[in-house]
Amino acid sequence: MGRLDKNSILCPNCRKLISMDEPECPYCGLSKPGAPWKRSFAARLLTNPYDMITAIITVNGAFFILSVLLNPTSLGFSSNPFTFLSPSSKSLLILGATGTLPIDQFHRWWTLLSASYLHGGILHIFFNMIALRQLGPFVIAEYGMNRFAIIYTVTGIVGFFVSYVAGIPFTIGASAAVCGLIGAILYYGKSRGGYYGEAIYKQTMGWVIGLVLFGLFFPGINNWAHGGGLVAGIAAGFLLGYSEKKRETLTHRALAWGCIGLTVLVLAWAVLQALYIRFM
Secondary structure (H helix, E strand, O other): OHHHHHOEEEOOOOOOEEEOOOOEOOOOOOEOOOOHHHHHHHHHOOOOOHHHHHHHHHHHHHHHHHHHHOOHHHOOOOOOHHHOOOOOHHHHHHHOOEOHHHHHHHOOOOHHHHHHHOOOOHHHHHHHHHHHHHHHHHHHHHHOHHHHHHHHHHHHHHHHHHHHHOOOOOEOOOHHHHHHHHHHHHHHHHHHOHHHHHHHHHHHHHHHHHHHHHHHHOOOOOHHHHHHHHHHHHHHHHHHOOOOOOOOOHHHHHHHHHHHHHHHHHHHHHHHHHHHHHHO
16 A cells, blocks of 8 residues: 555546556546656645646746836826836837737737736726636646647737737737637537536626626727637637546647747747847
């Protein structure tokens, strides 16, 4: 029994209890789950579903602080609570806001990704991060961390692309990607069916109705990005599948790391060029 305990680990990918000597995880198919580098990586980052979400929230917070510090004299008070203590438009533009203005005039297509990590005020980032904290763990639990990374990244890009096609000149926020998570949950509930699936579907429809009403009654809401992200999330759920029907594959992992790598590169580029523009 003692030997079993010493040789048992949690799979770095699916977090199921397995033997360290397994050549492949019997639950998710991860090759050599007991390899030291995989176990040490899991210990640092993948100990629970909140780790990836915490990382995203931390990056959003860091970008919000940076956007404020780039032009602190621009801080002001507005009648719109979602722009309370907001960074300047210039700060947001050089850090990667998207829309027809940045893309058509400056050819900054990479902003379709970076805009998901920028926010226009304290309440703006607060509500988006609260929604991510609430929805993210469910998507990770039902789709897996790799598919979560794909859904969050791709639906944010698609949402802002729809917004660009619709002619929105200047836009930011994580809400397109958050709506992508809502779409993926919506698909999961409808596809799974049964009492549990229907309950999830009805509860998620409540989020959708809330988003629609929110967009109708509050100024400055990018409904095109919300709608694009939502539909993209439904499509992603259908194309990628969820854990009960299809376990994560090497393709999912490759796409996830591609999304993560691209995000890191784009955000690093945004910071470097913003600092160059501001201080050079």
